[in-house]
Amino acid sequence: MLDTGNFVLAIRNSTYLWQSFDHPTDTILPTQTLNINSSLFAKLTATNYSEGRFKFTLGSCGNLMLFTINYPFKSIISAYWSLQTGNGFQVIFNQSGSIYLAAKNGSMLGSVLPETVQTQDVYQRATLDYDGVLRHYTHQKETDSSSDWYTFNFMPLNICTVIKESIGGGACGFNRLGKHEDAAHTNCSCPPSYIPVDQDDERKGCKQNFAPHSCDKVSSEADIFEFQELPNTDWPGGNYERLRSVNKEQCKQSCLVDCFCAAALFHKGSCFGPRPQRG
Numbered sequence: 001m002l003d004t005g006n007f008v009l010a011i012r013n014s015t016y017l018w019q020s021f022d023h024p025t026d027t028i029l030p031t032q033t034l035n036i037n038s039s040l041f042a043k044l045t046a047t048n049y050s051e052g053r054f055k056f057t058l059g060s061c062g063n064l065m066l067f068t069i070n071y072p073f074k075s076i077i078s079a080y081w082s083l084q085t086g087n088g089f090q091v092i093f094n095q096s097g098s099i100y101l102a103a104k105n106g107s108m109l110g111s112v113l114p115e116t117v118q119t120q121d122v123y124q125r126a127t128l129d130y131d132g133v134l135r136h137y138t139h140q141k142e143t144d145s146s147s148d149w150y151t152f153n154f155m156p157l158n159i160c161t162v163i164k165e166s167i168g169g170g171a172c173g174f175n176r177l178g179k180h181e182d183a184a185h186t187n188c189s190c191p192p193s194y195i196p197v198d199q200d201d202e203r204k205g206c207k208q209n210f211a212p213h214s215c216d217k218v219s220s221e222a223d224i225f226e227f228q229e230l231p232n233t234d235w236p237g238g239n240y241e242r243l244r245s246v247n248k249e250q251c252k253q254s255c256l257v258d259c260f261c262a263a264a265l266f267h268k269g270s271c272f273g274p275r276p277q278r279g
Contacts (some may be wrong), residue, residue, distance in 0.1 A: 004021075006019050006021045006029075006031075021275065023175065026129075027125050032093055039209070042129060045201050045202070052071060055128075058091055058187045060084060060096070063083065063085065065083075067080070068168050068169075072169065078163075080159075080162045088101045088109055089102055097115065097116045097138075099112040099136065100114065122139060122140055124137065124152075133159050158180045159186055160172075164236060169203060172202070175206040176191075176206045177230070188203065193228070213261075235272075245269055246269065246271050
């Protein structure tokens with residue numbers, strides 16, 4: 001094991017037969033590079049290290065991208081961040097802490113996480129976390145080993161707003177609400193009267209904890225349902241109806257009498273009726 005964190009298998013003349021830096025998982029370290037067709041995969045959950053729902057990759061076309069992944073099939077859904085130059089050759093994490101995309105001649109094409117660490121008294125790592133955020137962490141060398149890693153920098157700045165795909169589970173999973181709280185945490189929670197599909201995998205989404213509105217009833221079931229308001233909340237994509245020039249009560253009523261309506265979004269006199277979908 002080298003001081004860089006690279007675990008190597010070498011022969012007597014110091015030629016490497018194998019090195020862990022060539023096989024990254026979710027983390028890269030200073031002096032490590034990502035070459036064309038190399039990737040970082042986020043782990044599935046905080047405690048499950050299987051390949052998860054997000055991927056950071058330098059493609060064969062030279063573009064660097066963050067993708068959402070269709071778990072467990074590992075197929076790409078869509079990009080939610082990109083550095084498209086067409087001639088990227090390596091992602092470099094230098095000892096100063098800067099992470100950037102370089103051309104074949106070594107020139108910098110664009111920054112990923114540009115801020116540099118001003119001291120050599122810290123350990124560093126960059127990890128694609130299970131919430132899809134690429135974070136640059138530092139840890140004081142002289143402190144107790146049990147102390148926490150500090151989030152020095154991260155991207156994208158708000159994972160909840162950059163993922164705008166029309167399919168897939170979004171940042172938090174189907175029927176789940178996401179809230180970007182700070183650099184270290186993205187909060188995903190179920191709406192009222194919904195419960196997690198899987199307590200061990202929050203991004204698997206949420207399911208109804210009540211009997212759904214039936215479309216088979218002769219009479220309307222509007223009187224047995226009620227609304228719970230969620231201020232400052234959006235449910236992007238999937239709207240199948242829009243009513244204009246209505247007030248909030250009219251918006252609620254239009255959803256209550258529609259057996260396909262799961263939520264109503266009211267904004268500046270417009271009412272949007274989405275089906276159950278991603279968070």
